[in-house]
Amino acid sequence: MPRFTTFDRRNYRTVSAREGYAQWAATYEATIKSDMDLWLLGEIQSVKWSAVERCADLGCGTGRTAAWLAKQGVRWIEGVDATPEMLDRARQRNVFTSLRQADVCATGLPGAAYDLVTTCLVDEHIAEVAPLYVEAARLGRSGTAYVLVGFHPFFIMATGMPTHFQAADGEPVAIDTHVHLLSDHAQAALAAGWRLAELREQVIDDRWVETKPSWAAFRDVPISFAWVWQRYES
Secondary structure (H helix, E strand, C coil), X not given: CCCHHHCCCCCCEEECHHHHHHHHCCCHHHHCCHHHCHHHHHHCCCCCHHHCCCEEEECCCCCHHHHHHHHCCCCCEEEEECCHHHHHHHHCCCCCCEEEECECCECCCCCCCEEEXXXXXXXXXXXXXXXXXXXXXXXXXXXXXXXXXXXXXXXHHHHCCCCEEECCCCCEEEECCCCCCHHHHHHHHHHCCCEEEEEEEEECCXXXXXXXXXXHXXXXXXXXXXXXXXXXXX
16 A cells, blocks of 8 residues: 655644544534535435435544435434544534444444445545445445545545645644555455445546636546445345
């Protein structure tokens, strides 16, 4: 697996995901661009959102994904996140059936209980993706879909840009970032018993540059991806 330090051009002070998101929680909603993940969710064709009976949202953060899912008709959503400050924000949305603080790779949620599992903008903070796919497989029923949206590894490598935020004093702070190639995801998912249903990618285009002009230099570079995996018991 490539190391982010090989590509890092910012050299910001770096903190752990737990520490970083605790500090970022208060301003996260104002700084994250919905096109990064929610736009991709809207492009997915292989999941009938309104038919979902029970969803586990791993790395639910402030509840952005869950709020989008609720608008699509998903009524039962259980959220998991490692950061209490993000969970406090998620709780205010009133879209979750339950929320718990836990590692996304060891959630403590009941097994074989969900027909949809989601993870959005989380995998770059995990050193290895294999345990995440194993946990998602444990949670899913036969026929479940696992939707994973992530920060594209090509963007991270091409720009040398980590996930980062502006601290209260104005200092830019990076959150520990890992580079996972698409092949890393594929190997981990297949080993956990998942079958590929759909893969979507998006690039920096006019829509992005219009709202973030400074990214014109990155035009046509892939920015994020969405995997849809399915699993059936034999």
